[in-house]
Amino acid sequence: MSFNLNQWFTDNLSEDTFFYYKGSVDSMRVTDILDKVENIMDEKNFPLKERKKILNILIELVQNLYHHGEKFEIDDAFKSYGCIILDNGNGGVKIISANFIKVERLKIFTDYIDHTNSLGSNELKALYRKVLSNNHYSEKGGGGLGIINMVRKSGNKLKYCSQRTEGENFFLVLTVEI
Amino acid sequence: MDTLIIESNSKTPKVVFDADKGELLLEGRSIPENSLEFYIPLMEWMEAYSHEVKTDIIVHMKLEYFNTSSSKCILDFFRKLEVISKRGINVSVHWYFEEDDEDMMEAGEDYNAIVGLNFVMVEQKEA
Numbered sequence: 196m197s198f199n200l201n202q203w204f205t206d207n208l209s210e211d212t213f214f215y216y217k218g219s220v221d222s223m224r225v226t227d228i229l230d231k232v233e234n235i236m237d238e239k240n241f242p243l244k245e246r247k248k249i250l251n252i253l254i255e256l257v258q259n260l261y262h263h264g265e266k267f268e269i270d271d272a273f274k275s276y277g278c279i280i281l282d283n284g285n286g287g288v289k290i291i292s293a294n295f296i297k298v299e300r301l302k303i304f305t306d307y308i309d310h311t312n313s314l315g316s317n318e319l320k321a322l323y324r325k326v327l328s329n330n331h332y333s334e335k336g337g338g339g340l341g342i343i344n345m346v347r348k349s350g351n352k353l354k355y356c357s358q359r360t361e362g363e364n365f366f367l368v369l370t371v372e373i
Numbered sequence: 374m375d376t377l378i379i380e381s382n383s384k385t386p387k388v389v390f391d392a393d394k395g396e397l398l399l400e401g402r403s404i405p406e407n408s409l410e411f412y413i414p415l416m417e418w419m420e421a422y423s424h425e426v427k428t429d430i431i432v433h434m435k436l437e438y439f440n441t442s443s444s445k446c447i448l449d450f451f452r453k454l455e456v457i458s459k460r461g462i463n464v465s466v467h468w469y470f471e472e473d474d475e476d477m478m479e480a481g482e483d484y485n486a487i488v489g490l491n492f493v494m495v496e497q498k499e500a
Contacts (some may be wrong), residue, residue, distance in 0.1 A: 203472050222406055226383055244473045247438070251476060252441050261406055279422075320483070327448060328487045340441035348476050 198360040204278060207291060211284040212237070220260040228257050228279060239283075245373070249288055252371055253281075256292040256343045264294035265364060280342050285304045286372065293368040296357075301365050305355060308369075311342050312352040319347050349373050374448055377418045382407045386436060390418055395428035403439040403447070429463040430454065436469075436477070441488035444480075451488040460489060465491040472498050490496050 204217050214232050218224070232253060236246045260277030280291040298303065314322060323343045345352055354370040374392040381387035386401035405411050432454065439447065451466070457477040458464040468481035478494065 216380060247474055251438060258440060324487055326484055327444060344441055
């Protein structure tokens, strides 16, 4: 069965969804998404502590889309195409971030998530400090800290799933529960 | 040496580096997609300053958010200060965080553990 992005997107919206976006993610769009989510949380009186945590994680996810999202074949506007969905349910806030990714990068990325998820809080702290101080900048600047940061700050394991789309592309979905 | 002043915007912090007073301020959000582009001029100023510094230095870190690419640049900034401190200049870093903001407090503790500078953790009560 071929992958249908619009169907996937519709299937993942719910009555708990308070923000969603699907499209190319350039620098202006990153700003726009962050501003809109911040305004919504302000209107809905999210507690300050929770707002900061959500924004910290959202910044990483949205900039992950900016840096790593592959182009969507029917949208040639910008190289990075992504989806963001924020839900606020009884279990807390959930952020879903999804993008296309080439198969050769998928396993590297998911292996890294699996490894980070397996660590306890002290091990995470040690790994964060080690990666931070290793003088290595990835081409996107973070050197691999984003995943560690999201697990630490959310206090939860990152969840992911992927689906082959066309050719060498997969659609990778990351879910962070806060 | 001229004071370095950069106004903040939605993604980059306010910068006031005053060589005469020995006070360095970073305030606001540091979340640019390309952090190196923002921090390179700051590091160039720090390099020049490191050859002229004569007074003790107080660094005020008042960041609301910073992304992971900024975190590497911030570490480079602290490493430059570490080099200066090893020459006998007293350097203290005042790390500000809002009441109950455990993430920002932890971030300060992370830097404190990595660099050999005197960190002062300053909890700010909500207005």
